[in-house]
Amino acid sequence: MSARLGIIGAGAWGTALAQAAARAGTPSTLWAFEPEVAAAINETHENPVFLKGIKLDPAIRATNNAADLSACGAWLVVTPAQHMRASLEAFRAHLRPGTPVALCSKGIERGSLKLMSNVLGETLPHAVPAVLSGPSFAADVARGLPTAVTLACTDASAGEKLIAMIGSASFRPYLADDLIGAEIGGSVKNVLAIAAGIVEGRELGRSAHAALIARGFAEMTRLAVALGAQRETLTGLCGLGDLVLTCSSPQSRNMSCGLALGRGESLADIMAARNSVTEGVATAPAVMELAARHHVDMPICEAVAAIVSGKASVDAAINALLARPFTSESA
Ligand SMILES: NC(=O)c1ccc[n+]([C@@H]2O[C@H](COP(=O)([O-])OP(=O)(O)OC[C@H]3O[C@@H](n4cnc5c(N)ncnc54)[C@H](O)[C@@H]3O)[C@@H](O)[C@H]2O)c1
Ligand SMILES: O=P(O)(O)OC[C@H](O)CO
The missing domain is CATH 1.10.1040.10 (N-(1-d-carboxylethyl)-l-norvaline Dehydrogenase; domain 2)
Structure with a gap:
């Protein structure tokens, strides 16, 4: 498994999780919906649109090209819930079967009433699904303030791999199996x-x-x-x-x-x-x-x-x- 983490969504939370991964020693490829956000992160090591004022680790590489995530060993998906289905469909061709994919968004799809794990199952059925959730403000995590979250995955070894890629003294995921x-x-x-x-x-x-x-x-x-x-x-x-x-x-x-x-x-x-x-x-x-x-x-x-x-x-x-x-x- 590649040691690089792919992150879909460079809002405040995706950017903070990239920073948490960097703190854990994991380089990441952070996909931004807006090309100008990707460019700003690469040029200034800051996300001026969604997480202003926080200096980002240079190990975070931003992109607007979905294909850049194909080489990553695990993905975090951090797009708003109502854009989850369209975002995942755009990444379908780039997922290697068996890749752990942790859903980090908090919401239910309107119309279908599907949970994000249902949406993932329908769009990327070959992913190993996980859910990352818990009390965590992006600015706190990005600054390295102590935070503890739940990482739910029914495949314990995939869950442990995800935790190893993002966990550190200040960002503490607890493994669970109830998505x-x-x-x-x-x-x-x-x-x-x-x-x-x-x-x-x-x-x-x-x-x-x-x-x-x-x-x-x-x-x-x-x-x-x-x-x-x-x-x-x-x-x-x-x-x-x-x-x-x-x-x-x-x-x-x-x-x-x-x-x-x-x-x-x-x-x-x-x-x-x-x-x-x-x-x-x-x-x-x-x-x-x-x-x-x-x-x-x-x-x-x-x-x-x-x-x-x-x-x-x-x-x-x-x-x-x-x-x-x-x-x-x-x-
Ligand atoms: N910010 C936090 O502290 C925090 C913490 C935990 C979980 N979350 C969850 O993470 C998810 C993302 O929130 P956030 O705070 O990172 O977002 P944000 O409010 O900082 O930014 C909005 C995001 O929406 C994206 N976006 C806008 N239009 C889009 C489209 N058409 N397709 C795809 N993406 C589009 C933007 O690119 C940006 O990434 C939410 O479900 C939120 O509940 C946020
Ligand atoms: O700013 P909110 O209300 O989206 O909450 C952010 C996180 O979900 C808190 O855990």
């Missing part, structure tokens, strides 16, 4: 972080914030278990860990989106002002369709889906949640 649990944790926490931002923006208080995390965690776990995940996965880094991080810091794009919604800004204005992805906005309606299909009750995610789809105002959604009948905590 569905890792994916649902990462996808649903983005939706719940929008709700947490709304709680903050509407000044509903710390008690409401804590209640939201606990009841949101119950929703996340119910959906994951209904889809076949192990309950314990959700108590780990990729579930509760990421939920706590993302619901607690406006550094999160999802939480900051909720904060602005809670303060009265329109979703259109919030989205128009950013060039970075806010996965929870597209994933919220997909989560609700998936929950309905599996008869899973997810009232907080439902409220977020109604708000981002323009079907309910922030106040109407909050009032509807608070008017729900009292029920058992374990329901």
Whole structure:
């Protein structure tokens, strides 16, 4: 296996993961969707569009040519969830069968309601699938601040190879085998972080914030278990860990989106002002369709889906949640 890592997607997270790999002694080829981003990384060793102000290791080689990843021993895929299918299809001719491919994006495909591992299975069936997820802000990882994540792979030796390529003292992947649990944790926490931002923006208080995390965690776990995940996965880094991080810091794009919604800004204005992805906005309606299909009750995610789809105002959604009948905590 080549010791070079291929990374598809040079947004903040793909760039930070390239930096984590460099810290682990692994050179990488970082594919950028925008040719000018690839050129800037090679010329200035910085990603001025998506990760401004962080000096990158010269072992990171950027490209806009998909064929350049054919020689890499493993791939990380870090493209936004709604662009995952088209991106993977563009790389189909360049994958060597048996290559470990770790999905690092957090979202559910709208329309099909597929998880990213389903999309990978349909587009690159000869890959060995893995999921990397957990509490990790790109800027923290790129700066080398201590971070721990879940690396889920049912092929333990492929998982260990991936961990050897990216793990270091400051970036610590923990091996797991539950891809569905890792994916649902990462996808649903983005939706719940929008709700947490709304709680903050509407000044509903710390008690409401804590209640939201606990009841949101119950929703996340119910959906994951209904889809076949192990309950314990959700108590780990990729579930509760990421939920706590993302619901607690406006550094999160999802939480900051909720904060602005809670303060009265329109979703259109919030989205128009950013060039970075806010996965929870597209994933919220997909989560609700998936929950309905599996008869899973997810009232907080439902409220977020109604708000981002323009079907309910922030106040109407909050009032509807608070008017729900009292029920058992374990329901
Ligand atoms: N940023 C983080 O801290 C972080 C951490 C963990 C996971 N993630 C996940 O990583 C994924 C990527 O997020 P990010 O923060 O790196 O992105 P970003 O917001 O920094 O950048 C947007 C990305 O979208 C890409 N893009 C735009 N249009 C595209 C198209 N048509 N086809 C393919 N790509 C296109 C851009 O090239 C860029 O890579 C998301 O699923 C996110 O949830 C992000
Ligand atoms: O900025 P967000 O909300 O996309 O969150 C980034 C990471 O997923 C946090 O683990």
